[in-house]
Amino acid sequence: MSKKVIQILCWNLFGILLLISLYCTYRHGFWFNLDSTIFHFFNQFLDGSNKTFLYLIAITNHRSFDVISFLAMALLYYLYFRKVDNIDKRKMIVIGLMMLVMAILIKQWGRFIPISHESPTLYFDPLESINRISKLTHFGTKDASSDSFPGDHGMMLMIFAAFMWRYFGLKAFIQSAIIVIIFSAPRIIAGAHWFTDVYVGSLAITSIVLSWFLITPASDYLARGLLHLMPKRFFKTS
Template sequence: MNNPGLFQARWNLGRLVICNIVPVALLAFWLWPTGQMLCMIFDEWLFHRLNAPLANNPIWLHIWAIASLRPFDAVVGVILLTLLIKGDWVFLASDVRRGFFGFVAILLLMLLIRMLFSKFADYMNWQHSSPSMVIDGAVHLSDYFPGLEKTWELKDRSSQSFPGDHASVLLIWALFMGVFARSAAQFAIVWGLALLFMMPRLVAGAHWGQDDYIGGVLLAVWALGWGFYTPYAHHVSVFFLRVTAPLFRLLVKWPLVGAMSVVREF
């Protein structure tokens, strides 16, 4: 079952080089004093445009308060997973399981890269506090909804906001799905959702823009390069397919669950 050519057991050195040059270039731009100044000018403008309306627009306030809760992250995860394992959308039904495990493999690789990069960022003193903690006049969602902050972990600030870990997960999903997108509409939907779901942290002030378009992008591109353009995704997905085969032979017998493309045998 599943297309063995979905992930190739070979190196694509050209794409791998690009996926290493882009993160290094982004990081170099960010560390360049002029580049950092431009990022800060843009990010302060972006923050005020997104955050200031919270004080005067109750609908805007409530929408982004809900979107900034931890349980909403779970809702986002379900949406992304549903699109990933939906048969005959981005992936053919016969390719869904391999595609799912390939994404899991690359996501795990990105989590490792993120852990190592975050430790290096701490060592290099690149960390910074989120805009809600340093910009005067910032609107804090937690001030309006103190109960939500205590009960549902409303996310509107961070003392270590670089790189954007939330954004990096959304971006690696979008990059991965974008590689396999079979139409411009699919590509637009994938990236539209990723950008939309990145917004809550930016509106609430938990992250600067640069935490996402520098930190999040470099993590995701690195992971895509070393995961997809090397034999890594091929071998790890084959391993996951083999070790989980007995489980899926049981799940295929379950009502409803057995009809899912990720479960069925082809």
């Protein structure tokens, strides 16, 4: 059995075990206790006593702030883009297109996972008094979702990190992983997502699907095909 096959099987086993563990402990057990602890820890600080923190979380959960996370990824990508020659610039454009395609496909694939639940703000609100940033700030920010699994925003960030690891190495992965943590945190702090929506659901789905695309020759075959279709005027190589 080849090394790549073993890697794929390991990533798939990792993802499947994460999903099974979450499915089997729904509303009880380790994952729920962790989710509940994280939610209540942050929610206590959203009572309005610290206006700076409250509005920071409100702003970073507004839909328009997603543009900032995209710009952070684009900036990191550009830092690698500017260092390479025209041949590799063409390849990086293609890799960027593949990221977008895989993001769309994986998002659709995630809908078939038989796990669905409301965000912690909606789950706990009828049971106890909790702090909702949308009510405290009237900012029109996202602090709830009727179906928060998996964390789509976190999944897009993780797809970016996986591609950076595959094509640019461990250093690029660490840099992009920092972006994942920074820009997925506001959703969890606000209670729009459970911790496991992102770091179990999104991580599991990304691990399963992308392992078949990035570890096999599939990504390289697609990249060569897209390079062949790219107009020659983009970053001429001669």
